[in-house]
Amino acid sequence: MSDPNDNNTDQPPTLIQEHSHHQDSTDTTTVDPSTLPKTKDFNPRCPFCIISVTYPPIDPLDATSPTTTSSSSSPLSPTKLEPPSFILLTTPHAIAFLDIMPLTRGHVLVAPRHHRVKLGDMSPTESAELGRLLPIVARGVLRAVLPDIPHDQADYNIVQNNGPGAAQVVPHVHFHVVPRPPFGYVYPEQGKGKGKKYPPNKQPEPKLRNAILFGRGMREDLDWDEAEVLVEEMRRMVAEEWRRVGGVVMEGEERAKDARKQQKQRGDWKV
Secondary structure, three states, rough: OOOOOOOOOOOEOOOOOOOOOOOOOOOOOOOHHHHHHOOOOOOOOOOHHHHHOOOEEEOOOOOOOOOHHOOOOOOOOHHOOOOOEEEEEEOOOOOEEEOOOOOOOOEEEEEEEEOOOOHHHHHHHHHHHHHHHHHHEEEEEEOHHOOOOOOOOEEEEEEEEEEEHHHHOOOOOOEEEEOOOOOOOOOOOOOOOOOOOOOOOOOOOOHHHHHHHHOOOOOOOOOOOHHHHHHHHHHHHHHHHHHHHHHOOOHHHHHHHHHHHHHHHHHHOOO
């Protein structure tokens, strides 16, 4: 078995559908090795790296545009890879997409764009960006998936594992955002308004509590048709959250220039 962290680029990289049972999908997609970056920040055998290099950064406010999402040639088209990748958010330092084997409807992964195996490998800039994005993504996901449950009443997991002994399957840092709907929850039809009221989730039994805590449970294949509709609604909700908090996508130098400009406007600079 090959080392998943081996950076040898002699073989074309593959996006491996490790646990999916879709009958109409191929196991891999072949990408031209000459088009891939040759850097320690990219592992050609890492499926998350392949996703990151396939989907460059896009302002979250532009990610809801029909020209961005509506055709097979659009920047966020899921068919750029096989199996398809349903991208929620892609910034200079992070990328978020639907889990291909979700624990629950709306299960999303948020990962650094560059190849980082464990949390302690991330740079301060990457850590800051993911820390800033996780609340925005969580609120957007919950608004899309559980639209009739206010955020302060919604349950969800944010889980991040480091190493095989901690149940990390893909050796690339990623946070799981897992909505936990109330027992017996019926998802409202899109555009049909709010559904009925549900009592809050009860505290689970100890064994089940541990399984939920670590993001474990029954997993099923992602429904690709539903995923395409769901991720569009998620993008819309994330864009609203992004706009609400005044989010801005910038590279490092642009951020520094903007900070200096704001300092000057506030009169913080001394001449």
